[in-house]
Amino acid sequence: MSPADKQQRLAGFLAAHRDSGLPVTIQRRAVFEAIVERPDHPTAEQVYRAVRQDLPQISRMTVHRILGTFVSLGLVTKTCHPGSATRFDPKTHQHHHLVCLECGTIIDIEDSRLNSLPWPEVDPREFAIQDYHVHFHGRCARCRQKERESARPAAGPRGAGGPQDT
Amino acid sequence: MSPADKQQRLAGFLAAHRDSGLPVTIQRRAVFEAIVERPDHPTAEQVYRAVRQDLPQISRMTVHRILGTFVSLGLVTKTCHPGSATRFDPKTHQHHHLVCLECGTIIDIEDSRLNSLPWPEVDPREFAIQDYHVHFHGRCARCRQKERESARPAAGPRGAGGPQDT
DNA sequence: GCACCGGATGATACTTATAGGCAAGTAGGA
DNA sequence: TCCTACTTGCCTATAAGTATCATCCGGTGC
Known part of the structure; x- marks a missing residue:
């Protein structure tokens, strides 16, 4: 900032x-x-x-x-993210999140295509929608790296800078 | 069911x-x-x-x-929803949620238009997206009704079935 | 039908996150 | 500078989730 x-x-x-x-x-x-x-x-x-x-x-x-x-x-x-405490986000404008399913890391996404989604057809008497938020779930680089290292413990996980196979 | x-x-x-x-x-x-x-x-x-x-x-x-x-x-x-405990959802297919910001009620949405959103352009080495989920925030009928009742305590909040002004 | 084994269960205590009450302290205006 | 209302810090309490370990049970082989 x-x-x-x-x-x-x-x-x-x-x-x-x-x-x-x-x-x-x-x-x-x-x-x-x-x-x-x-x-x-x-x-x-x-x-x-x-x-x-x-x-x-x-x-x-x-x-x-x-x-x-x-x-x-x-x-x-x-x-928030299941399994972790409430988190606070200093950004207040509309943005979205990538959430790592393993470590809970949250990464901001700024993608204007996601800011004009169709709102579901809900009876306004039943529920008054104010805004929305998209969570993309997946795995962050660090967790994937950890997994690759633990997947081949005998094959030299620290060898020559590591295989960048992604 | x-x-x-x-x-x-x-x-x-x-x-x-x-x-x-x-x-x-x-x-x-x-x-x-x-x-x-x-x-x-x-x-x-x-x-x-x-x-x-x-x-x-x-x-x-x-x-x-x-x-x-x-x-x-x-x-x-x-x-999950900020301020409440982790919740469990027996539906495992892709669907989305309306979340009441006041009481935390979660309502399912089945809207096929939301199932084919553009994924953000993330370097796959940085983050591997698996799926996503849209949370619509707002206020449910019960909380809005409660608010209307408490907003006019002197004007007869229980009068004649209540003004259905929505 | 019976015995065995590995994993599941239950009791308890512990950790973490959050909330309420109250006396003392401080920001902000007169 | 003084006053007042609001905030802060401490203490305790509650709720949610976790760790451990002895005991129990489902599934399988005989």
């Missing part, structure tokens, strides 16, 4: 607080800075550990509460 | 166990029967409660283990 982008996100953060009448505490600022800098999709626990580098006395509970506040302010979105 | 469908699913269950060399225990059979009968997407805890009606002595641990086994056998799929 470029410094200019970061400044812009920070301005949005301040504006959202002003508009809602919420005070801008150093904890909120620290949590926000910790989350916008990350390219990944951290869990509350990961955010907590990152924030503790700046604010060692912050409590886990506070991080949870602040992340909840950010979600209601629309500053971050919640996402 | 019709009795014929259920018989077919049960046959698939038995075949999957035979093919994998796994024993068919009464616990596994009970968990499977509890999950195929449900039209919703129960959590492990809900499956546990349902199974206890037939097998009061079954442990929560066993239900978790059996559901994990079923996922690896491909008999059920895991799904």
Whole structure:
């Protein structure tokens, strides 16, 4: 994330607080800075550990509460993957995800073709659709590499840079 | 689910166990029967409660283990929604979900237009996509009804059948 | 029908994630 | 600078999921 982008996100953060009448505490600022800098999709626990580098006395509970506040302010979105804790995504515009079925890594996808899908024909009295999100499931490079290495333990898995057969 | 469908699913269950060399225990059979009968997407805890009606002595641990086994056998799929526990879906063919952002209810969508989406252009060395899943977010009828009722507490929220303004 | 074996089960305790209450502290405005 | 309302940090509690290990049971060979 470029410094200019970061400044812009920070301005949005301040504006959202002003508009809602919420005070801008150093904890909120620290949590926000910790989350916008990350390219990944951290869990509350990961955010907590990152924030503790700046604010060692912050409590886990506070991080949870602040992340909840950010979600209601629309500053971050919640996402999740079966078998792992709730993750927080600093991107709020429409985008989609690649999810590794083994390690749970989430990778962002920006593909405009996916932003204009047909909405299913649902009776609006039954369900009011607001937006959608596509999860592509599969296996990331690291997990596939690990699998290749463990599949041939006797054939020299570290040999000559490894066979790039994909 | 019709009795014929259920018989077919049960046959698939038995075949999957035979093919994998796994024993068919009464616990596994009970968990499977509890999950195929449900039209919703129960959590492990809900499956546990349902199974206890037939097998009061079954442990929560066993239900978790059996559901994990079923996922690896491909008999059920895991799904999840931020803020709620992992849910299990007895449907294994490609389908999509409506997810209520308030109560977490998950409703199945069968819309063939969503089954042939363009896959994003990802370097196959970076990520091997296997399948995908579309989540539509919004609010279900019950939550919207509740909101309407709480939005006008002084205007007679129970009056004359309620204004059907949707 | 019976015995055996490997894997499954059940009880318990443990870990992790999240929530509520309350006193003390702090941001922001007068 | 002071005041007030909101936030924070701590403690405890709850829920979901996991690890371990002795015991039990399904499946198979005899």
